[in-house]
Amino acid sequence: MGFTGIHLARELLAEGEEVVLFQRRGNLPSSASDLQGKVSIASCDINNWVQIVETVRKHEISTIYHAAALLSKGCEESAFGGFRVNVEGTMNILEAARVLGVKNVIYVSSGATYGLHPPAKVYDDTPQKLENMYATTKACCERLGEQYHRQYGINFCGARFAMVVGPTRQISYHYGDWSGVIERAAQGMPYTVHSNPESPCAYIYIKDVVRALVDLKKADQRRLRRRIYNFHGFMATLAQVTKVIRKHIPDAQIRFDWDRSDEMKLHNNALNYEMDNAATFADLGWKPRFLLEEMVEDFIQEVKRGGAD
Amino acid sequence: MGFTGIHLARELLAEGEEVVLFQRRGNLPSSASDLQGKVSIASCDINNWVQIVETVRKHEISTIYHAAALLSKGCEESAFGGFRVNVEGTMNILEAARVLGVKNVIYVSSGATYGLHPPAKVYDDTPQKLENMYATTKACCERLGEQYHRQYGINFCGARFAMVVGPTRQISYHYGDWSGVIERAAQGMPYTVHSNPESPCAYIYIKDVVRALVDLKKADQRRLRRRIYNFHGFMATLAQVTKVIRKHIPDAQIRFDWDRSDEMKLHNNALNYEMDNAATFADLGWKPRFLLEEMVEDFIQEVKRGGAD
Amino acid sequence: MGFTGIHLARELLAEGEEVVLFQRRGNLPSSASDLQGKVSIASCDINNWVQIVETVRKHEISTIYHAAALLSKGCEESAFGGFRVNVEGTMNILEAARVLGVKNVIYVSSGATYGLHPPAKVYDDTPQKLENMYATTKACCERLGEQYHRQYGINFCGARFAMVVGPTRQISYHYGDWSGVIERAAQGMPYTVHSNPESPCAYIYIKDVVRALVDLKKADQRRLRRRIYNFHGFMATLAQVTKVIRKHIPDAQIRFDWDRSDEMKLHNNALNYEMDNAATFADLGWKPRFLLEEMVEDFIQEVKRGGAD
């Protein structure tokens, strides 16, 4: 029931699917109050086998979209914690799928597996370069999922995204600018950008993300040449993004206060690569619907409609 | 306390080290009775955290050589079982090392990570191709170990070997010929080879293997350009091996009954690749001491001296 | 698939039930070859959640008879090991029952929970006195099972037996005489009794044990005043047992070599108590069919028919 889960739930509901949101505890956030009464909510710790089995059985689940993970910060604090949640958690999902006959497991992986200094353009088969625990766990899960496909025939597919943006995405210091500058502007709030305003970033809009996940699930198995695909939206700098924002909100209070530290440089660089979409389009028919202009416009409208924190 | 562990113990004792052998249960096999009284034995299940911590503390262990794994067959029977023993077991070793200050973790990985149809020559950076659960777990452990080196400074190093042979190696139908033909001949017993007698195989002798592990531990850290190295002995066919055996044992009862099934072909092919040793020699100073002739001679002598099952 | 499991399988088959035997690994022992083809065998580690869930689902199991445990010796070697197998294992069974709707869980507990110096007569509500890890784990499991009955309505019932004897029971030094003297005599083998020949012991024959378990399962719930019952066979000394053996096998080679050590005295004393069967008979209609004479006669016949190791 994180950022991706909530947006995915909306897409699936629109398609007429029944949706069960897994969460560790608590209720729907206020920004997702539109889902109240339309989705089931299962109190489910990914490290608790019993709860997963119980939930899958109770709701006769046929597809699991798996986006639960301890993110970079948590993995840096404790590699073992990251392993438990991300890798053991994924194994629990895969085993539940195997034992209970869940047909599809669609996994949200990450472009972070291409490393902190990715090449200018990455293809689906560009060798991954794991440089932190988060990326390490994501790559291990990709391998384990592929193996469950080979060994047990589970329809495991994974998606690698670069910088996902959209309403209610968490706004952190090093990775938050790309989504935050639009969300805050749309809310009429001031925002200070600390990233390099001219550093290009591989963007993808959350609506294209959830469509990618659904397309992976629906894919014609005979056409899939691999189990993990890259999904790329478009390249843009924060300066370019800001320009588009101002077309819609001329008085947006956006300030640039470039943090030239090595750490910020590292994080900005890690996003500066283009993903190739050719195989994704050929095999899945997927291409991004939201490029820079469309993304900013829709993002702003969604926030104004109420879908922000 | 498997095949590698026993041979490694002999090497370490010869170097004046104190050795603790980890085992799930039971006693030294009769073929290792020479170790009786010279090594400590710890009853230790790799999935039991407490036992690992207890053993490491009690013996003030400073280096862990980690060769415990569920092999291909076990991993095929249950992917989850393979994950638990191989991946969770390795995480337990890494965490014990981190928490208790164990300096070195030397890991036995596998050339099987290059896939069932490896290229003619593999280098340390040849992309791995995981095609079964055993190889998948080995590759995950390599990545996790590298990460523990990055994140916590543990001296994790791994070694990939192709076909390891030597006295007391388990003789299985699909992978046993390479070691079995020599061991049985040396014991004066008949042996039937079912593999393709002309299929080349990447051999390495157990004595070169244990030296590789010790060299990894002693390596000058500044010269290491990577954490995982390939160690290659030599290429030979079973026909060539048999010829050398007959030089020493002219009346060896070796019969060839080639199993031309697809499965045997697959297994034979999976061993038909050469590993490049250039980086290994440059960084570690290691090169094989036992090529075909030396290996067969030493193997036969060892068996006659009593080191076989 | 231990001693109780095998005998229980025979009883259940005779009643027309379908039987699945759980085991960690391996095949039916030769003494149980009569079951070949009549029962299913599930490779199932009680500490492996997945395997339990998988087996229960695959066979649509409606009753679990749970007799798997690490015995006294294993618990003394490692209390944590005993906890994992006995307590965590039982929780896995209870949770599988809850989540998958298994109706009945029939648990084999132990008279050892009355302590090493039990009173002359114990009733169902005699306070338990836990003096070693084995008894501690058995009592914890009784409490947890009762709670699952209260909280989730699972039909959990437990049975406490004193000294269970019958063909193929393991013959250990401190607890083996009571079964061993009969089994070896029936096999025409010599046997040396080390226990005090005049120390009375609370016996129960394995056929009465398995009937007790089946009766617990079939019990009219409205008549049960408790979830755990004592089941008592009869009191006898080894001298008395020997006398009856000699009626059937006059030349039985039984030697008495009384070990007067404190440890043997302790073990002999721990068995010297009578269990009250009044509530068991009132609530379940169960009473022992095999008293001393009948037990020895049947035991000898069974061994001769082939049911021994």
Place this chain on the structure above:
Amino acid sequence: MGFTGIHLARELLAEGEEVVLFQRRGNLPSSASDLQGKVSIASCDINNWVQIVETVRKHEISTIYHAAALLSKGCEESAFGGFRVNVEGTMNILEAARVLGVKNVIYVSSGATYGLHPPAKVYDDTPQKLENMYATTKACCERLGEQYHRQYGINFCGARFAMVVGPTRQISYHYGDWSGVIERAAQGMPYTVHSNPESPCAYIYIKDVVRALVDLKKADQRRLRRRIYNFHGFMATLAQVTKVIRKHIPDAQIRFDWDRSDEMKLHNNALNYEMDNAATFADLGWKPRFLLEEMVEDFIQEVKRGGAD
């Protein structure tokens, strides 16, 4: 770092001990800001073996006071969750103590193990009557701790308390009145009592609780006749408590709105028993310092001094 932990930390600091507070996450609550800088805080999940081992080693801990538990409500929601936190968590503590040589484990058990309809007076050896999962887990932990004392010589001692009150205790509907009425009055806030105002309750003040735990740790081992003791403060009704409050705060806004439901009656009854302190005084020299009058006075003063939420 719950209610008991914080108050215990103050007592231990006053005695000159070094204190490490275990917590799952987060910081000291504002009511415990006086501890800032005086205690160490360890991020430690009781179900995470590694973190416990790491913390015990880092701080060379010689005594663990173990008060961490999932309370009644959590145990009712999930018996398995209660087992994991309460029983497996305690086993982790006991094993860490065994392996790392921690001398003392002082455990906070509960008078709830005497059942929902306790006798008028309970003694240390009154048989426990487990009627919910919380009490079941507490009793299992008592037994396991006693066993670790027997088997490994760990100085495990446990304390059973009835209704513990004091500043910052959580105020819940069914169990909160006894502490809440005093805390809110002292804060100048209104409070509505829903319990039966004339139902007597076995009270103990938090300051007597922490002294009990420390006395258990310091006890002369030769005088201990058991490992678990009851600690009783005094009997009082809420009407009596209110009367004493009004002596200090004449205008306290306390309203009585008796909930005569069966559930409230059950909870009130469950607290209506007296504990015998004779053995506790004889073996430990402990007796309560805070009876009704002293407790109310001190509680009010502490709240006014700032020790409330």
